[in-house]
Amino acid sequence: MAEKLSVAVLGATGSVGQRFIQLLQRHPWFEVNELVASDRSSGQKYSDVCDWRVSDAIPESAREIRVKGLQDKLDSQIVFSSLPGGLASTIEIELAAQGKQVFTNASDNRMIPDVPLMIPEVNKEHLALIDVQRQNRGWDRGLVVANPNCSTIHLVLALKPIWEQFGIELAMVTTLQAVSGAGYPGVPSLDMVDNIVPYIGGEEEKIESETLKLLGTMSGDHIASAAITVSTQCTRVPVRDGHTESVSLKLRKPAGIEQIIDSFRSFQASPQKLGLPSAPANPIVVRDQADRPQPVLDRDAESGMASVVGRVRECSIFDVKFMVLGHNTIRGAAGASILNAELLVKEGFIS
Amino acid sequence: MAEKLSVAVLGATGSVGQRFIQLLQRHPWFEVNELVASDRSSGQKYSDVCDWRVSDAIPESAREIRVKGLQDKLDSQIVFSSLPGGLASTIEIELAAQGKQVFTNASDNRMIPDVPLMIPEVNKEHLALIDVQRQNRGWDRGLVVANPNCSTIHLVLALKPIWEQFGIELAMVTTLQAVSGAGYPGVPSLDMVDNIVPYIGGEEEKIESETLKLLGTMSGDHIASAAITVSTQCTRVPVRDGHTESVSLKLRKPAGIEQIIDSFRSFQASPQKLGLPSAPANPIVVRDQADRPQPVLDRDAESGMASVVGRVRECSIFDVKFMVLGHNTIRGAAGASILNAELLVKEGFIS
Amino acid sequence: MAEKLSVAVLGATGSVGQRFIQLLQRHPWFEVNELVASDRSSGQKYSDVCDWRVSDAIPESAREIRVKGLQDKLDSQIVFSSLPGGLASTIEIELAAQGKQVFTNASDNRMIPDVPLMIPEVNKEHLALIDVQRQNRGWDRGLVVANPNCSTIHLVLALKPIWEQFGIELAMVTTLQAVSGAGYPGVPSLDMVDNIVPYIGGEEEKIESETLKLLGTMSGDHIASAAITVSTQCTRVPVRDGHTESVSLKLRKPAGIEQIIDSFRSFQASPQKLGLPSAPANPIVVRDQADRPQPVLDRDAESGMASVVGRVRECSIFDVKFMVLGHNTIRGAAGASILNAELLVKEGFIS
């Protein structure tokens, strides 16, 4: 790529916005040139308005950028959005209508029928929705591609190779989710010192519905939902980063535990084959030790872009159970959008 | 009761041993007169050898007691045991053979066929095993009664009213367990700061097997295992006290969510009817708030003797799911043994 | 006392307000009859508007009380205030002008010259300010008495016996403060998982100035500040309740370490002599173990009404250093106001 593609980050001062800036700071294809935040920050230097919290200091390349407001015109062709729910739906659609390619981490547009909900390793064929989207909306260059919820993405990555090889009928899931998933200030410390909270508003519904779209199949101009039932119980635990999920599966075809472990280990998909810059060498990492995966030890596997699986074993009720863990603000949010953008560049959707 | 019954505590310097002493300090029926620990502590004052950690200071009544060694003769008729696994099996049997009434929190003897594994609210009829036990072993006064594992007891308390009214075929369980369950020093802090551990050695097997015995029925001289399959995934979380469990159940008869909640709320059993001193007024407490039960808020409900249930709702795979939480060293350990002893006193087994 | 005195709690839904209700629920002299909160809650049942967090459930006596708004007329003679800063100054003065006896935990009025800043064990003679206050303001029955900041109170309790016996010239203090001090939601969990924060806005100034007033002497119609210099560094740590302080003192007269420990242990003052219901038997508890005091083990000493001291030893720079720890929402807030009210009842100020 002769010259880097200019990108804008929406919601640039929030937790996920900061992660976008951090992950993009030495990206081979993309260059962050525009940072968009609330109108209150507009016109000020990013370093003056951002309470930076994802590492020790704001990348030099971002410090001096003058923040734009949500109404300001953007020059970049590519837009990464981490806008809060509610706000995102309208703005993202408007930007796409203006011809921008929008990659969104917000939940608003995920379940809209003509918006691809994309994990490049899982459902690349859903990119066919982009033609539908453009036709529906009369766009020629613009597009909106969403990535799933931070818990859904690691669950579905782990399900994918099993889904392909053996089929899955039922998935019972209990999550132990990190506090960064709620942003800053987010979860009060009085809820997280010597405590867990067995509830995250809206999270269970997201996992249960998004999984069906992600594993669904293109059928004409829409995605036919996958024939799988997911039941979830979400909890918040005193962990900074890294969602852990306890998963039990009823399969459609018999499978030995070793076969399932092999399917995890050998899993390779488009991002790996296309050599996308942010693609993990191994999208699913398997740990053999009895007490893994653990957030502090495993969330940074493959630079936070892998799902890490462990304790794969027989379930006395269903067929197999295991734990899966992944970084919720890297592969679970900003990194997911970036990988989606990389895929679309490679596939020729960006112009 | 004119005079209090003298009791001995085995493993008196450990976490559960300390809890026994704390809970018994103003008990209306029992008086702690003998404290037994490793031979190394033998002969010394309890306050000199115990690293007391369950409250701000050792109860006055225990401070000056001279600790006995495991070989020393005991004068008390009733023995509470929190010996470590391995050690417990032999010593407890020996004491019972000497005519002592032994109430054990250790796991060693729980699954021995002629040892009642007792939750007074759940399986009081298993006390019939005591005759079997005495006959098998030639004991006239001695007996051994075990209480279940700290996770099992809260699970099974919550299952009991549903089991009675609707039947249960399958129970899928993921636990989030407190660090006090591993004693002191127990779990290293490097495992619990910004982390969870998805494994507790032996715990899953205990829950899966003990539940079958607890819900089983007396059949001649033994317990016939209950026809229920339990599948568990145990995790350790940075919580001091209070195990939380995510539970999904497949029932045998149809039941509405309101019926299930009613069965929890109206649940009363022998300890309540007999007015046992340590019995919770409500063995199962139901929380209506969406984000309960939580360890810091709910573990001390009914002085730590209740199981607290919340988020009772339909499961998209099975019939019902909910969270249950309980104090793991009170109702889950020392308090469980004490309630067992109270039941046996009331039922005339102690002499 | 034939009949209990009726009291109102201002700021009843906040953290300290909840603590007032909890501590007063079985108080021998006081009965909570009025709960005041923001106008938005006015007219509703307390249990419907309060997100109760200090124990498992709201005391029965408070559940059904209809919350009053800040403008509503109060019937109770005694008012406990935990209003937020800013709001407190005006409302508390207005209530006193109406003839109420106001005991405030808010910081607004603490340093007002004619408001006694009271720790009954430390500066009971400052009650002489009440005459000044009434004269200044033309009140006959009303009064406002403040208690100090939650860190100040435990520091000054520990300083008092040394101050009396040996004099103190300099006090260097570093605090490690619990998150409950910031209320709910208060400190974000992202600041407290695997982290400490070396700053608490305004806290250092409060400790440094309040100490001088508390140890000061009545001089005519005002308090002459004590001749002591205090230097503080405040930090927030992942602890629910219990502020810990590292203290080094330069004394005015030589003192051996044993003499200082004796002065702590033998410290008794008015609340103990008068037998006030909430008075700790020992206002200062001394721990001998090398690793005490610790929040989980010591914050509840004397029902949370004591300051717990440990590691008393020589300082290589000054004369003595030690750690002091105390419960920040009991003795450090609600309990402090209640003890002040008890003192004033006993001394005949309440009518």
Place this chain on the structure above:
Amino acid sequence: MAEKLSVAVLGATGSVGQRFIQLLQRHPWFEVNELVASDRSSGQKYSDVCDWRVSDAIPESAREIRVKGLQDKLDSQIVFSSLPGGLASTIEIELAAQGKQVFTNASDNRMIPDVPLMIPEVNKEHLALIDVQRQNRGWDRGLVVANPNCSTIHLVLALKPIWEQFGIELAMVTTLQAVSGAGYPGVPSLDMVDNIVPYIGGEEEKIESETLKLLGTMSGDHIASAAITVSTQCTRVPVRDGHTESVSLKLRKPAGIEQIIDSFRSFQASPQKLGLPSAPANPIVVRDQADRPQPVLDRDAESGMASVVGRVRECSIFDVKFMVLGHNTIRGAAGASILNAELLVKEGFIS
């Protein structure tokens, strides 16, 4: 450097040993070829005996190395030691006697008069002790250089520029130390969930004595202790990595706060001037924000090799106070030894 220098790591399976291996994995000058652990691990593959915990996986270069026992002959010229106290003193001296250059993180030899206790930015001139050491002990090539305790090093780095420019008479210090400082399993989680511990055995003595040696001056054949008095209070807090210290200083010459901040910011020393590979560009990083430094945000500044200072302000008792924070197992342990070795290579002591 044409070829990398071969190094051995002693205590290779411990926390600091793992950090050595991690930090050395892509080192431009050094190559880890020998890993030494307890005799029990001897002969086995490192990956089979090490419970790796400093990142997600053992570096490939170390996985297959066969672990040597403490008695085995070493081929490497350079030895990094993280042996436990007691064991270290003899073995390190023996290796030096064999002609090895030993860089030790153990405390045993730190205060031995002819062993340089080295922070390259602070006391490079103490390298003159190596001639003394060799002469005393009859060594020609061998040497032992120690680095200070993990709390001392960050304290003294922060003191150095002030010491040089204004002199320091007194330093009052309270530390808030991370659990990794105690190794694994180390501090029990029951001590660190909702708690702090105000005591770390031996730590205060180390800081108070090591500082005097580090700031001391070569005087003939020994170090004359610096004329500074240090008083410390050490606490353990629930933080994984990063020791935070509250420091108040009495200076010898007057200094404005801005002058002190300037002295921090402009501090450059030998490692920076010599361009040592592990040298931080800025050994002291200054944070302007009121609530910094914080462990999660600042411990990794300059790849964990800097001391991060904040809240620099006047002290009402002494002249200046501030907070300093640094990574305790990088700059505070393994990284410190590596920087020492780099300095000695550059200065021609390694052959």
